[in-house]
Amino acid sequence: MKKNLLKKVLAMTVTVAMLGGLVACGSASNESSAEPAPASSEAAQTTAEEGAAGETADEAAQASDSGVIIPHFEDRVALDVVAFVGRGEADGLRSDPVSKYIEDTLNIDLYLTGVTEADWPSQLSAMMADGDLPDIFMLSDPTKQLPMLLESGSALNLEPYLEEYAPNTMNDPAGKMMIEAERMAANSPDGNAYLWGMCKGSWDDGTVPTCGHYIRWDVYKEAGYPKLDSYDEDLLDVMEAMVAAEPETDDGQKTYGCGAWFGAGQGWGEWVFTFGLGPQEGVNLIETTGRVLGVSTVDSKPLENNQLTDPEGIFWRAVRFYNRANQRGLLDPDSFTMTSDIYEENLKAGKYMFNVPGWMSANANLEFNKTEGNQKAFISLPSLSGDAEDRFGNMYRGERQYVVNANTENPERCVALLDFLSTYDFSRTAWNGLEGTYWNVEDGEPVPTDEYLNVTKDDALGAETGVNVYHHFCGFGNGTINPDDGVAIDLYQFSQKALDKKMNDTVKDFISHYGQETQVDVYRAETPVTDAGMYISFGDPEGDIASYVNEINAYVGKNVVTAVAAKSDEEFEAVRTKIIEELQKNYHVDEVFQYFYDEALAQADDVAKLVDMNNAIKADREQ
Incomplete structure (x- = not known):
């Protein structure tokens, strides 16, 4: 199945490209652009029970040195995952150190397929039609895609697995908030969580808002x-x-x-x-x-x-x-x-x-x-x-949403993988690589190496070190503060050492102009x-509202720039008035507003x- 899945995704990717291609939706920039409670002793002693697919975790879950709780699984299994990840290596089993770290930690073979939010919808539709979905996969438009998956019985209800196989998320206030949001009526038809949010928190430290x-x-x-x-x-x-x-x-x-x-x-x-x-x-x-x-x-x-x-x-x-x-x-x-x-x-x-x-x-x-x-x-x-x-x-709900295939043979392992990737500890690894490669802990605080702050982050670096391979498939955005050490996840951009490196006299003057000690201050x-x-x-809007929204967007997109081009204030006001009147007369704009306001x-x-x-x-x- 693993090789067949990869062939299908690759073939559909080539087809999309031949048809003219779609724009990839990436992070806010090349580098870009809620706090867990300590792992309790009770949670650390939780014993994994026999799963629906017959696999067992026959040893107690263990808390790592970082406090991350890792359920023990005896049997090694293969998981197919389609995610927004780095594209430096061919799809399938990756060789980078971070991928190997994930596999060794959870005793899995991780068959990873990287896609973008632009090309994935057509691929997902084709795979749904074939009834051959991966174990875990991204949704580029959850509002439209989740109902289709639920109708076909293809999205796993996560609720029965959360307490036992997602202990880190359920012990983390930010994780619990994400799950609670996924239970809301707009995200779930029945109050159960089907979606899993990645990239929670913030993309920046406040100095570089999107x-x-x-x-x-x-x-x-x-x-x-x-x-x-x-x-x-x-x-x-x-x-x-x-x-x-x-x-x-x-x-x-x-x-x-x-x-x-x-x-x-x-x-x-x-x-x-x-x-x-x-x-x-x-x-x-x-x-x-x-x-x-x-x-x-x-x-x-x-x-x-x-x-x-x-x-x-x-x-x-x-x-x-x-x-x-x-x-x-x-x-x-x-x-x-x-x-x-x-x-x-x-x-x-x-x-x-x-x-x-x-x-x-x-x-x-x-x-x-x-x-x-x-x-x-x-x-x-x-x-x-x-x-x-x-x-x-x-981004308390997470910027990107994932689901587990309801027909997976390994639902426990899938939820455990999502939980592990969603820890602060792994998020720092996703953005910076394994500890000891480009960063070390000094006096309880993670510090990047001089070499790291001078490298260029690209696909080649990712293949070699794992840096940024999982930066859109981890729990937290790069500007999020790890509550355990008070340092932002991304040491390359937001560690104190990185900030000091970028602190030229212009930034110092800005801070001084406002009479503060730091830019954040x-x-x-x-x-x-x-x-x-x-x-x-x-x-998804009901009735004709969705069509009205599309028509409004098309009209505004075509006409609003004419207001920018107006030669005087009087001409601008005339153009603006005309556009507003046209929206009210022919584009149901007041009806659309009342619908969404309600x-x-x-x-x-x-x-x-x-x-x-x-x-x-x-x-x-x-x-």
Whole structure:
């Protein structure tokens, strides 16, 4: 079965590529971009019982030196797993040290197939039709795929296996919160957990949020620190002063205040409107609602105003910002046809003073740092006008969802594998390799080696060391703090040694400007609420709502850029009014808003429970 599965996935991958290919959805950047209780003695003494497939764990579960509880399994079994993993080795049994570590720990042969979220849906559909699913596999669209799997009897109910075979997750407040979220009505038809969330926690340490207001602080300093208290007006004035201070790049290209990639097409092309302001003011615009609904980043309470019809809402303020930048000559005119890859190359070349995507800012800084003595740096500003922002995010449910095949011969081993991969201990291994390779524990704290901080993370490194092979198939995102040692999972980016290495005079000046000791201190001091979470999960809309959302997205994607191109405020307002009226008249936008607003209110009790669980985790952390 193992070889047949690999052949099927490979054949379907080739077919997808021949048909034109699909864009792979990766991490926030190449490097990118809740706390467990100590293992109890009672849990460590749990004896595994005979499983449904006849395999036994005939010795008591053991707690490792790190406190990870590892059930003992006598018989070695093979597991087929399809996951979002590194592609440096051929599918099948991997040779990298981290894969071997997993296999030896759980007594398994791990047949691993790497896929992307873009190409997996068609492959999954074909495998479901053949009735030949792997033991564990990723869902790229759980809302649509889980109901199909349940209807065909292909998704395992995890509940009977959690206490015995997932002791680490069930002893971890963050793990229990994830499981509780998977039991919510939007994620389960019957209150049982079928989904398993990976990449919980955070992708960053708060200094590089996925969506932020990043400016070239070195140029801002050169411009004399002009007043910067608001997004709608001050930021435009600041960009103008920065362009005046540095009108050309080092190689003679004209600089602009900002750019965009409107030429990328629907959804991605208008990303800067969806995420260019909301997270910085404590609001998430929910894409699956057609962006009509906004919810608080603090507690997911829905905003009462329709974001596509309120001319002063988050969405339209962001559109107006880019229009005014365009009117003032601060927006790169190529933005209307540019794709994101060209935009990012311009960013790295120093053409723009302002940027929103955090991973692009990080990549630009990496490029800047190739020059000896570099002082250029994009730095994320604290919220300019909000009392809350999505700064320290918590993907409590996990960013990626996996299921166990209900027909697997080894359900216990599958759950034990997911549980082991979901520990803080393995997550650190996934991001940094095995202890002793690129990092060591010194005085109780993990410290990266000098060699590690100078390597280039790529597929070749993964094949050799296992670094980053499992970075989307582990329990925690790389910015998550391990409560056992207080250090972020990813030592390459977020250890103190790594932060010190990146601390040029520009970053020091930013910290000093705000009168703080660290960059994280700046954000905590300047904005009252910087922790964020998305506690609502929307299931597939009923009736015609799904079609209406698609129609809204298509209309907005085609027309919103015309508002950016308006030559005056009066023309902008006229175009905005026309778009809003058209949405209300022909695109059911008010009906869609009411549907999702009511759905959000219906989840209020479930959301409140998750918020309370998260607050308890935070309180324990602060003690």
